[in-house]
Amino acid sequence: MIVFFDTGKAAEHAVEAPGKIVVAVEHTSGGMPQLDFSTFPSQIFWLAIAFVLLYLALDRYLIPRIGGAIEERKDRIADDLDMAARKKAEADAAMLAYDKNLADARAKASFIAAENRAALDEQLAKETATQEAELDKSAAKAEKQIAKARAEAMKHVEEIALDVAADMVTALGNIKTDPKKLQKALDTARAGSAAL
Amino acid sequence: MDPLHQFNIERYGEFHLFGVDLSFTNSSFFALLAVALVVGFLGFGSRKRALVPGRMQSLTELFYEFVAQMVRSTMGQEGFKFFPLIFSIFAFVLTSNLLGMFPYFFTVTSHIAVTGALSLMVISVVVIYGFLKHGFKFFKLFAPSGLPLALYFVIVPIEIISFLARPFSLAIRLFANMMAGHALMKVFASFVIMLGSAGAFSVLAILPFLTNTAVVGLEFLIAFLQAYVFALLSCIYLSDVSAEHIGH
Numbered sequence: 450m451i452v453f454f455d456t457g458k459a460a461e462h463a464v465e466a467p468g469k470i471v472v473a474v475e476h477t478s479g480g481m482p483q484l485d486f487s488t489f490p491s492q493i494f495w496l497a498i499a500f501v502l503l504y505l506a507l508d509r510y511l512i513p514r515i516g517g518a519i520e521e522r523k524d525r526i527a528d529d530l531d532m533a534a535r536k537k538a539e540a541d542a543a544m545l546a547y548d549k550n551l552a553d554a555r556a557k558a559s560f561i562a563a564e565n566r567a568a569l570d571e572q573l574a575k576e577t578a579t580q581e582a583e584l585d586k587s588a589a590k591a592e593k594q595i596a597k598a599r600a601e602a603m604k605h606v607e608e609i610a611l612d613v614a615a616d617m618v619t620a621l622g623n624i625k626t627d628p629k630k631l632q633k634a635l636d637t638a639r640a641g642s643a644a645l
Numbered sequence: 646m647d648p649l650h651q652f653n654i655e656r657y658g659e660f661h662l663f664g665v666d667l668s669f670t671n672s673s674f675f676a677l678l679a680v681a682l683v684v685g686f687l688g689f690g691s692r693k694r695a696l697v698p699g700r701m702q703s704l705t706e707l708f709y710e711f712v713a714q715m716v717r718s719t720m721g722q723e724g725f726k727f728f729p730l731i732f733s734i735f736a737f738v739l740t741s742n743l744l745g746m747f748p749y750f751f752t753v754t755s756h757i758a759v760t761g762a763l764s765l766m767v768i769s770v771v772v773i774y775g776f777l778k779h780g781f782k783f784f785k786l787f788a789p790s791g792l793p794l795a796l797y798f799v800i801v802p803i804e805i806i807s808f809l810a811r812p813f814s815l816a817i818r819l820f821a822n823m824m825a826g827h828a829l830m831k832v833f834a835s836f837v838i839m840l841g842s843a844g845a846f847s848v849l850a851i852l853p854f855l856t857n858t859a860v861v862g863l864e865f866l867i868a869f870l871q872a873y874v875f876a877l878l879s880c881i882y883l884s885d886v887s888a889e890h891i892g893h
Contacts, residue, residue, distance in 0.1 A: 481649055483757050483824065488654040488672075490665045492758040495673030500763075503680040503737055508729035511687045515709045518694040518702070525696060
């Protein structure tokens with residue numbers, strides 16, 4: 450005797466009915482297991498349990514945790530960016546102040562330099578003038594001395610000439626004469642030529 | 646080799662409540678497994694809450710941002726109260742779909758009971774929230790303002806039918822995709838075995854084998870895509886009623 454049974458039930462039937470040839474065939478209820486409505490309540494019941502568990506875990510626990518970490522990071526990055534922007538503004542301001550200071554210092558320096566140069570020029574001019582005046586003075590003094598020396602020298606020249614002339618007259622004409630007479634004669638002659 | 650055998654519900658433990666069969670089955674097991682995997686993955690990944698995320702934390706945040714972006718782009722900041730719901734739907738459907746890709750694993754979402762329950766839940770939230778927020782103006786959903794009067798006789802029935810079709814299309818799209826894909830994989834796998842044991846023609850077994858390899862790849866895509874579509878459509882249906890003014 451051959452008996453056909455579902456796979457699942459074949460074994461127990463084999464035990465129940467020894468001596469029979471038991472052939473296990475796959476359960477073919479005809480059609481899709483999806484349309485076996487007797488399984489629907491169980492499927493939906495357990496789906497509901499699973500889904501509610503998942504929803505609660507996500508809603509209460511996991512989403513705040515993951516979302517919180519993401520939010521924290523976003524805030525942190527935004528804060529850091531703000532801070533960076535602030536620091537940049539500060540740096541820019543400092544740079545501006547530095548530039549301004551530098552320009553001020555430059556202007557001041559060139560002003561001081563110009564002032565110094567003017568003062569120096571003034572002093573130089575003053576000193577030059579003093580020196581020149583002094584030089585002029587000493588030059589005049591020297592010229593006067595030279596003139597005096599020259600006059601003296603000229604006078605001596607006349608005296609020497611007269612002496613020489615007297616000596617020459619004495620030597621040539623054996624006439625005794627002296628420079629004083631010659632002087633008188635010379636003066637007379639000069640007066641005469643002056644009268645002409 | 647029945648390609649539909651993989652969809653059989655197998656009872657692991659009998660459990661009856663008020664005469665209703667609520668037995669613990671392979672479907673129950675894999676639904677709970679999916680939940681455990683999602684919670685485990687997200688919980689493990691986010692355990693450190695590091696400022697500079699590691700690999701696991703990056704993955705969880707990628708997952709989170711992906712869903713958040715979906716919610717934001719359809720409903721705006723206003724609809725963010727539905728974020729946990731959409732996140733749960735997407736995570737559950739995606740994990741169930743992917744679990745089904747393991748050989749001998751049961752695909753929870755290949756059953757119309759499950760996808761139908763999920764889609765009815767979404768539509769219920771849409772209807773309840775719509776009534777809570779807009780009262781009887783909710784019905785403006787079927788009668789968009791600013792149309793010539795004559796058009797309303799056409800538009801209103803169309804809108805009502807399309808609204809009523811939503812839970813069905815939502816449920817059947819997911820279930821049919823999962824079922825067809827898994828059946829297809831099974832059919833091609835059967836071909837491999839049949840041809841492989843066909844003596845001289847066993848060389849030909851390479852053909853369904855290669856095809857099945859490609860189908861498996863495609864199924865991974867579909868597993869992700871259908872989860873995404875399910876979640877996205879839920880977002881869009883919710884966005885219809887979460888808007889400040891309905892029927893525009």
